[in-house]
Amino acid sequence: xxxxxxxxxxxxxxxxxxxxxxxxxxxxxxxxxxxxxxxxxxxxxxxxxxxxxxxxxxxxxxxxxxxxxxxxxxxxxxxxxxxxxxxxxxxxxxxxxxxxxxxxxxxxxxxxxxxxxxxxxxxxxxxxxxxxxxxxxxxxxxxxxxxxxxxxxxxxxxxxxxxxxxxxxxxxxxxxxxxxxxxxxxxxxxxxxxxxxxxxxxxxxxxxxxxxxxxxxxxxxxxxxxxxxxxxxxxxxxxxxxxxxxxxxxxxxxxxxxxxxxxxxxxxxxxxxxxxxxxxxxxxxxxxxxxxxxxxxxxxxxxxxxxxxxxxxxxxxxxxxxxxxxxxxxxxxxxxxxxxxxxxxxxxxxxxxxxxxxxxxxxxxxxxxxxxxxxxxxxxxxxxxxxxxxxxxxxxxxxxxxxxxxxxxxxxxxxxxxxxxxxxxxxxxxxxxxxxxxxxxxxxxxxxxxxxxxxxxxxxxxxxxxxxxxxxxxxxxxxxxxxxxxxxxxxxxxxxxxxxxxxxxxxxxxxxxxxxxxxxxxxxxxxxxxxxxxxxxxxxxxxxxxxxxxxxxxxx
Amino acid sequence: xxxxxxxxxxxxxxxxxxxxxxxxxxxxxxxxxxxxxxxxxxxxxxxxxxxxxxxxxxxxxxxxxxxxxxxxxxxxxxxxxxxxxxxxxxxxxxxxxxxxxxxxxxxx
Numbered sequence: 001x002x003x004x005x006x007x008x009x010x011x012x013x014x015x016x017x018x019x020x021x022x023x024x025x026x027x028x029x030x031x032x033x034x035x036x037x038x039x040x041x042x043x044x045x046x047x048x049x050x051x052x053x054x055x056x057x058x059x060x061x062x063x064x065x066x067x068x069x070x071x072x073x074x075x076x077x078x079x080x081x082x083x084x085x086x087x088x089x090x091x092x093x094x095x096x097x098x099x100x101x102x103x104x105x106x107x108x109x110x111x112x113x114x115x116x117x118x119x120x121x122x123x124x125x126x127x128x129x130x131x132x133x134x135x136x137x138x139x140x141x142x143x144x145x146x147x148x149x150x151x152x153x154x155x156x157x158x159x160x161x162x163x164x165x166x167x168x169x170x171x172x173x174x175x176x177x178x179x180x181x182x183x184x185x186x187x188x189x190x191x192x193x194x195x196x197x198x199x200x201x202x203x204x205x206x207x208x209x210x211x212x213x214x215x216x217x218x219x220x221x222x223x224x225x226x227x228x229x230x231x232x233x234x235x236x237x238x239x240x241x242x243x244x245x246x247x248x249x250x251x252x253x254x255x256x257x258x259x260x261x262x263x264x265x266x267x268x269x270x271x272x273x274x275x276x277x278x279x280x281x282x283x284x285x286x287x288x289x290x291x292x293x294x295x296x297x298x299x300x301x302x303x304x305x306x307x308x309x310x311x312x313x314x315x316x317x318x319x320x321x322x323x324x325x326x327x328x329x330x331x332x333x334x335x336x337x338x339x340x341x342x343x344x345x346x347x348x349x350x351x352x353x354x355x356x357x358x359x360x361x362x363x364x365x366x367x368x369x370x371x372x373x374x375x376x377x378x379x380x381x382x383x384x385x386x387x388x389x390x391x392x393x394x395x396x397x398x399x400x401x402x403x404x405x406x407x408x409x410x411x412x413x414x415x416x417x418x419x420x421x422x423x424x425x426x427x428x429x430x431x432x433x434x435x436x437x438x439x440x441x442x443x444x445x446x447x448x449x450x451x452x453x454x455x456x457x458x459x460x461x462x463x464x465x466x467x468x469x470x471x472x473x474x475x476x477x478x479x480x481x482x483x484x485x486x487x488x489x490x491x492x493x494x495x496x497x498x499x500x501x502x503x504x505x506x507x508x509x510x511x512x513x514x515x516x517x518x519x520x521x522x523x524x525x526x527x528x529x530x531x532x533x534x535x536x537x538x539x540x541x542x543x544x545x546x547x548x549x550x551x552x553x554x555x556x
Numbered sequence: 557x558x559x560x561x562x563x564x565x566x567x568x569x570x571x572x573x574x575x576x577x578x579x580x581x582x583x584x585x586x587x588x589x590x591x592x593x594x595x596x597x598x599x600x601x602x603x604x605x606x607x608x609x610x611x612x613x614x615x616x617x618x619x620x621x622x623x624x625x626x627x628x629x630x631x632x633x634x635x636x637x638x639x640x641x642x643x644x645x646x647x648x649x650x651x652x653x654x655x656x657x658x659x660x661x662x663x664x
Contacts, residue, residue, distance in 0.1 A: 005664075041608040043662050045615040050608075137614055155662045178664040180650055209608045209615065244585030247631035249612035336585075437601040485568055486651040489601040
């Protein structure tokens with residue numbers, strides 16, 4: 001095949017956010033002879049890690065214990081956490097956050113003690129951070145610096161993986177293309193780690209990077225792996241809504257609430273969280289699922305803010321206190337015309353994180369030999385609702401475990417180009433021009449309107465119909481031809497192919513779960529049912545998804 | 557209705573660069589990145605620019621030349637009247653507004 005680029009590696013890591021970078025480092029430390037780290041964007045720039053504003057939960061304090069963190073994680077998960085995975089997150093989490101400290105990430109400190117805030121759902125101050133709102137960039141930078149110390153790790157950005165290669169029930173590599181040149185790529189690997197992050201790009205308003213199209217969930221399904229908990233998409237309740245800001249992350253009000261409290265008010269400037277079973281009173285204690293519910297209900301009742309959200313007010317906080325807590329961020333707000341001593345801002349729920357994902361064991365192995373997963377793409381650790389601060393911890397802890405296991409994985413069958421043939425044919429195909437960017441926007445609108453935090457049978461049926469319609473419009477062939485530099489219309493087509501399968505997974509699971517729990521709220525089934533304390537396991541592909549009910553593992 | 561016009565330098569290596577103008581309704585507060593993303597959906601999905609994060613100025617990938625100055629598309633605001641956009645002048649051109657900004661040892 002002309003222009004085909006062929007790589008051979010021992011451990012392939014797909015995705016260079018926190019989980020992927022940590023996995024690569026650990027695989028190298030475990031003696032893997034060659035590690036290939038691929039990223040859709042640029043190494044350490046894409047994904048959700050770099051977007052993290054503040055909190056990283058770990059039981060670091062000498063009076064704390066990972067078992068307390070575990071208890072909070074399990075409670076937040078509304079009965080659906082896999083206790084073994086949650087344990088791993090909390091226990092290994094302590095080690096990796098300490099290791100990051102040794103790598104000079106720069107956690108905020110008071111003398112010898114790390115400074116920590118108490119995030120909603122935690123029993124104590126347990127969330128460390130890097131000032132000011134710099135946790136994600138600091139974590140990314142630190143891991144990038146470590147990567148560069150490992151000669152056996154090859155790092156390549158601007159590569160998208162479109163399919164995994166399977167032989168005799170093993171994953172033996174992957175196929176994709178290089179975005180900068182449009183060149184098809186085939187990679188043979190003894191072990192492959194999916195570290196592709198979440199699926200927030202499926203929704204119109206979202207808080208992660210543009211590339212979080214859910215690639216890993218689709219890659220896993222097509223390779224024969226299984227997904228669980230796909231109905232549980234976390235919406236962050238107080239994403240920035242108005243006035244319009246530039247150069248700021250919509251999640252930025254989370255750290256403001258940690259440090260300064262602030263008051264959440266409806267359109268009539270009344271506190272309202274207490275009407276839904278939470279408390280506000282200037283404190284930030286209500287969990288994400290409940291706050292999302294409360295804001296959406298107020299808007300539905302005609303008591304929203306002008307743009308359809310809630311007001312967040314810091315007007316009672318003195319200017320000096322604002323400045324002490326957020327320094328340069330106050331200037332950035334001023335450049336956006338926002339003075340918090342004078343103006344309230346509007347906030348509304350925004351797609352933020354995915355609790356569901358690839359089913360793995362405590363070694364991050366999927367049911368397909370040769371295929372591992374790490375980070376947000378893994379399902380189960382966070383059940384039906386993720387505790388604040390657990391995402392970065394999960395990325396790093398699971399990355400470490402996956403890197404360790406992949407380095408020691410038993411080899412599968414010898415790679416065969418024959419097995420990669422269909423996937424290579426697709427990335428080498430030529431097809432008619434389509435406005436794939438508009439089709440992505442159409443899918444985002446359908447998912448936001450009908451498969452957001454609130455669902456009912458009629459809405460989910462509309463979402464399913466929209467998916468089928470967009471799939472028909474997307475067609476079977478990518479627009480254009482291979483070999484074109486940075487062909488975004490073609491890249492969007494490959495993304496759509498993954499996004500449609502992932503959207504279908506969410507809608508299928510959400511339609512089946514006829515109860516409300518955590519991030520999955522059915523307006524036609526508002527109660528939580530003990531009979532539904534189980535997981536929905538998905539397998540299949542666009543030709544048909546099948547669901548199985550499995551029990552939640554008991555604590556060991 | 558107040559309008560904003562983006563004049564965008566387009567082309568691939570080896571081609572003669574061309575300027576294309578896109579006129580849109582002026583939206584107070586919109587960033588250059590906001591308008592570029594909207595143009596891909598509503599006008600031309602082949603318009604090419606690079607970004608990873610959404611207006612958070614975290615990924616630092618959307619650097620380009622806006623009205624003659626090197627800046628980030630996510631922090632520059634589109635004003636009423638004309639805004640010119642060009643790729644970075646001192647980097648290898650990939651296509652339209654995208655240049656090769658990956659460190660040399662992290663390229664394909």
